[in-house]
Structures are given as structure tokens and as C-alpha cells.
Amino acid sequence: MPKKRLDSRPVNLQLWTLRLPVTAISSILHRLSGFGLFLFIPLMLWGLQYSLASSDNFLSLGRLFSSFPMKVLLWLAGSALIYHIIAGVRHLLMDIHIGDSKQGGTIGAYLVLSLSVLLSIGFGVCLW
Amino acid sequence: MVTNASNYGSNSKGAFGKSGVADWIVQRKSAVVMAVYFAYLGYFLCVNCPLTYEAWQGLFQSFVFKIVTLIVLIYLLKHAWVGLWTIATDYIAGVTARNLFLFLCKSLLLVYLIWGSYILWMV
Numbered sequence: 001m002p003k004k005r006l007d008s009r010p011v012n013l014q015l016w017t018l019r020l021p022v023t024a025i026s027s028i029l030h031r032l033s034g035f036g037l038f039l040f041i042p043l044m045l046w047g048l049q050y051s052l053a054s055s056d057n058f059l060s061l062g063r064l065f066s067s068f069p070m071k072v073l074l075w076l077a078g079s080a081l082i083y084h085i086i087a088g089v090r091h092l093l094m095d096i097h098i099g100d101s102k103q104g105g106t107i108g109a110y111l112v113l114s115l116s117v118l119l120s121i122g123f124g125v126c127l128w
Numbered sequence: 129m130v131t132n133a134s135n136y137g138s139n140s141k142g143a144f145g146k147s148g149v150a151d152w153i154v155q156r157k158s159a160v161v162m163a164v165y166f167a168y169l170g171y172f173l174c175v176n177c178p179l180t181y182e183a184w185q186g187l188f189q190s191f192v193f194k195i196v197t198l199i200v201l202i203y204l205l206k207h208a209w210v211g212l213w214t215i216a217t218d219y220i221a222g223v224t225a226r227n228l229f230l231f232l233c234k235s236l237l238l239v240y241l242i243w244g245s246y247i248l249w250m251v
Contacts, residue, residue: 034211038233041208041240049247051181052188058181085166088159095156 026109030087033080040077071127078127079120086119087112143213151210158203165200188251201244205237 012018020028051061064070090108094100099108142151176183187193212233220226 031211031215034208035215038208038212041204045240045243045247049243049250052185052247052251055181058184081166085163088163092156092159 021106022113023105023109026087026090026112029083029113030091033084033087036080037077037084040080043073043077075120075124075127078123079116082119082123083112083116086116143210151213154206155210158207161203162200162207165196185251188248194248194251198245198248201241205241209234209237 047061051058065074090099090112094105094108099105142148144150144154172187173179188197213230216226216229216233220229
């Protein structure tokens with residue numbers, strides 16, 4: 001197999017021109033949310049450290065997280081976690097052959113997306 | 129029996145130098161353990177709503193909970209490592225660039241492990 005830079009096969013990197021099936025969207029969102037969660041780890045660790053340090057810190061953290069941009073950040077992190085867990089459960093179900101047919105896969109993708117959006121909105125309501 | 133006919137670099141097949149099945153199992157095991165842990169955390173936050181510093185500190189002062197949290201943290205880092213390794217091998221074709229990225233990720237994960245341990249032991 002030729003090395004990539006000697007490869008003359010055509011490439012389409014304009015991803016927005018590709019029509020992806022819903023299962024593909026569900027899958028790439030799972031990967032994206034996973035990577036996003038990895039990026040959120042230091043923020044979560046810092047929050048844990050700060051919130052446990054003292055009673056004053058705990059209260060000032062509450063005030064910090066009541067600002068709009070911080071709430072948006074928290075909502076993004078929470079939504080990523082919600083989506084990643086729900087899509088992950090779908091992976092586990094497919095491992096025991098629940099929803100691993102072609103129709104099952106499509107239905108499962110729609111279920112994951114709608115359930116995640118629902119819980120994400122619910123989480124947003126909790127924050128605000 | 130399949131022999132690896134690849135002509136590329138090293139012959140390691142998975143995130144831990146073991147099989148893809150090993151990666152698959154690590155992802156599932158860590159996912160289930162973390163799900164249970166986060167479910168408990170969610171339950172705790174519901175019971176202790178609104179959350180007080182005393183309740184929060186009390187939770188993390190429990191020796192048993194500290195150990196459980198540290199184990200979950202280790203599982204989280206293993207889970208993240210398999211995911212990052214998969215992303216790296218999927219999208220970063222250059223060996224040097226990929227290994228640099230993976231080195232960076234692994235270093236960060238180690239930092240998080242040490243940092244998390246420190247946090248738990250300072251409570």
C-alpha cells in the first residue's frame with residue numbers, strides 16, 4: 001500500500017458536503033464528547049480541589065458558578081457527559097445484541113440523540 | 129490464525145500493547161464502574177440538595193469513599209487512554225506526530241492521577 005503522500009486517490013475534506021446517516025452522527029458525537037470530556041478533566045479536578053479546601057472557597061465557588069459564562073461551561077461539560085454515557089449504554093446494549101440490526105441501529109441512534117437532548121435541557125433547567 | 133502482515137512501524141496492536149479485545153474489555157469494565165460511581169454521586173447530590181460544605185467535605189473525608197474515588201479515577205484514565213489512542217491512530221498518520229500526541233496525552237493523564245490523589249489525601 002503506497003504511503004499517504006504518494007497516494008493520488010481523490011480526497012473530499014469538505015465534511016459539510018457529506019450526508020451522514022444518523023448512526024454516523026451518533027457515533028462521531030460519542031467520540032467528540034469523549035474527547036471534550038478529556039479536556040474538561042482539569043477543570044473538574046480544580047473544582048473538586050477548590051470546593052474541598054475550605055468553607056469560604058466552597059461558597060465562592062458557588063458564586064463563581066452562578067455567573068452566566070461559567071454556567072454555560074458547566075452545561076457543556078454536563079451535556080457532553082450525558083450524551084457520552086447514553087451513547088455508551090447503547091454500545092453495551094449492542095454488545096449483547098440489542099439493537100445491532102440495521103433498523104435497530106437507526107432507532108437506537110435516534111433514541112440516544114433525543115434522550116440526550118431531553119436530559120441536557122433538563123440539566124440546563126437545573127442550572128438556571 | 130491471523131499473522132500480522134503489516135509493514136508499518138511496531139507491531140503493537142492496542143492501546144496497552146495488547147490485543148484490541150483487551151482495549152474493548154477495559155472500555156466496558158471502566159464504563160460500568162464509572163457509571164455506578166456517578167449514579168451514586170448523582171443520588172448523593174439529590175439527597176443533599178442544596179449542597180452544604182459539611183456534606184460535601186464529609187463525603188470525601190470517608191476513607192472508603194476516597195479509595196473508591198481513586199480507583200474510579202484510575203479507571204477513568206484508562207478509559208480515556210483507550211479513547212485517545214483510538215483517536216490518535218485514526219487521525220494522525222505520521223508516526224512522529226502521533227507518538228508526540230500520545231506522549232502528551234499520557235503525560236496529562238499521569239498528572240491527573242497524581243493531582244487527584246493529592247486532592248483526596250488533603251481532605
